[in-house]
Amino acid sequence: MTGLHHWWRRLLALGALANALALWAGENASTPGEIQVEPATLHCLAVRWPVRGDDNANAVISVQFRRAGEGAWRQGFPLFRTIRSATREQRNQWSFKGIPADRLPGGWIFAGSVVDLVPETEYEVKLSLKDPDGGDAEKVLKMSTIGEPREPAGMRVRHVVPEDSSGGPPDAIRGLPAAVAAMEPGDLFLLHKGRYEIKGALELKKSGVAGKPIIFRGAGDGEAVIDGGGDDTTKGRLVSANGVKHIWLEGLTLQGRQYAIVAHEGSNWVIRRCKFQKMEKGFTAHNGGYSVSRGHFISDCVFIGPTTWPRTKGIEAPCATYMSGSGHVVAYNRMQNLGDGTHGTGHGNWSACDIHNNDVTVCTDDGFEADYGETNIRVFRNRIVNVAHGITAQPAQGGPLYFYRNFIYNATYSPFKLHNDTCGVLIFHNTCLRNGPCFIIQPGGETVTDVVTRNNLFLGTGGAALPTTGRMINCDFDNDGFGGFTGPFAQWNGKTYKTADDAKAAGIIYGQHGAIILDPKAIFASGLVPPAEPKTQFMGQELDYRLKDGGPAVDRGVVLPNFSDGFKGKAPDLGALELGEAMPYFGPRPKP
Template sequence: MISRICLTKGICHILVTLSFLMCSSFVMAENKSSSVGEVFKEIPTLHCLGVRWKIMGDQNKNAVIKVHYRKGKEKWLEAMPLFRTMPSPHGSNRSKLHTVPGGWMFAGSIFNLTPDTEYEVKLNLEDPDGGKAEKTMKMKTWTEPLEPKGMKKIYVVPGAGGGEGTKGAPFLGIVAAMASAKPGTLLILKAGKYSAFGSRASGQEGKPIIIRGSAKGETIIDGGGKSCVDIYNKKHIWFESLDFRNAKYGINGNLASNIIIRRCTFRKVVCGFNSEKGGYNRSRRHFIVDNEYTGSTKWPRSKGIEAICFVQATGGGHVIAYNRIQNAGDGVHGKFYQKTEGWNIFLLKLI
């Protein structure tokens, strides 16, 4: 009887030990990190490069992804390690974009880079529980868009139709001028007041449609309480030295990409530039610099934040810099129901 009891206890002890070892091995396997697929590269901006990397395992959250970068064969420089995004921190659809079943999404950026420069970027996954990986890749920063050579000039003065677009016989009104605008067209507007307009055509990479106001006096686009400009689903259209007034939207650009807004002013406009629909794959690389926006919000607030804003947009790769924003409910913001990543926002003067 004693031997049977001892034997039974021994078997139970062995089974418990095996069970413990199996559970320990399972836990160790879950804690061990492993990389999944290639590194996703965000759309580069002037001064930043961003990446995302899916990592499996690491249930105890002690893995680290270190980041180094360099130009050419220069010495490696250390950047901030990638950030571990939390899966589903709240109930909106936006939070689910970075959910990795059984793992984690790591993401981060390298800052203060030189425009139009190629960098070598190195990522090192390190986990005390085991699992190492290294990824090295080439990435290049964006360059400020400048007027291409060989643009066809069209001249425009205030009016209600007619004209030929030449310097001696300019188009009378912006609507008539836009009807003839094609990729590679530069519209030069004389100072004065113009009505709201849209664009039938998009520009192209290296051949934008540029709408430029006068350097002498104000070139006013009056929205009549609606939109000054509607460029739905258009690409590569530039706005320079224009005054947008009296509108819900200064420029309404849903689903638009590669829109440039430079040295413009916005007054009595609820939203300066709207591009809230489109998301990451449709709305890319807006360049919004050296502008002035004056809203009607009074501070300090006694109630909630108003909709009055300079920019509301979604998508990726946008640069918003050197803008003066006054009396806005919110200067620049995205939308929770569309993907918004990889923006470069800096040197905004908020008043």
């Protein structure tokens, strides 16, 4: 071989190596895609940002935000890196009708929310992608929160009385079927007191439009009852409205049929200050998926089902809402004697929805199901009492799902249910008291992936603090307070950790700051402790979970940007409330 040939072969080899290194660097570098702005709610904004490359997963997207026109930026919580590809087990459990099962081939979807914002306000949100391997990018978005729905000006007012009524205005429409047959966008029907009997189903086939909804409202002269004549076991629908949009129901009572309202593939329903009783399902609206069903607003309602405490049957079906889609708000409702407060569905999935300030008591299955949530489902500042499970993600489909600042008392199984190969749940600043082990995660041998906990209070009366049976994968548990357990601290991936110090030393769970061990009797100013008898039906309004000044939960948290803002001491406090903070308002608000 001549020297020329030798050097030529060396150059070819070096060139191939250079190309390989360039290809490797290119895969590790980030290539950001187009940001998707998710539907806004009253208090939250959200995005998804696809990023290709970053094979070594070292890119970070930080978040800052401010009111439009203000100078100083506030720090937000970083965007969450969702799972790159669903596992075989996850594919068997998950139901993808929005984000595909393989997420983003050759890349990642980052997603996240800015929370605790002011309604009807414009914000600037700055997203900064940093990758040591290249591909840095910065984007500033203008985004606005929504306001509570307000009646548009210029609505045509039409009076309605029951068919058998002898009173009412002389021009009143007699009976709801006649009103529905005549309805047009921009109509406001005032239903005068009485019983509106519905035989069969009340079929709504016409929609309102943006700016011109169709409103059915109690006239204010007494209770207006839409009655199917039966109870929760009476088959069928009371109101049937598949594909119908921009309908408002206000100040009405709905009863007497298994399904009170069914509005599959509908959007922009407003259900406010209504009472649901003698029913199994309150508002059912799925099959629509991310882009079809948007913007339902359900507030200040009362949902009363047929279940009793303690639970004496298997899983019971009654629930207040049963929805898929995006941009929904479920707030300030009272939900009682049900199976679930909100029922999750794989029929369409859901994202970018808020469930907050609700008052739940006696749900024999789950307080709130965020099941089949994809991105940016937020469950916060709810009071959940007398339930089997407080809040569930079975499964979360990549996330993030945010569960924060909830009060959960007497969850007989666990405060948070993480089953069905769940993935992508952030659990921050919750106060949870139950009888037995503090926080149980026992989905058999299923996977539990990408779950993060911080600054929670998990208080029990015996057993292990954190018994798990699932295969815990890439989970980050740290800086939570535990108290009242009598057994080992944790069971995790088949190994038992006798003490919190053992867990920290192993570096697997609670490895950075560690778990904080507390005396439950010393935490709350009221002397509140975990329930001694889970069969007791506790009254939520009697449970005061404000912290005790100088107690062991004060100043023990870590800073979580946007989730622990406004703390007053040296550090955030553990649990749902800061010291000196009033308890939130739960359930229907007083009429303005």
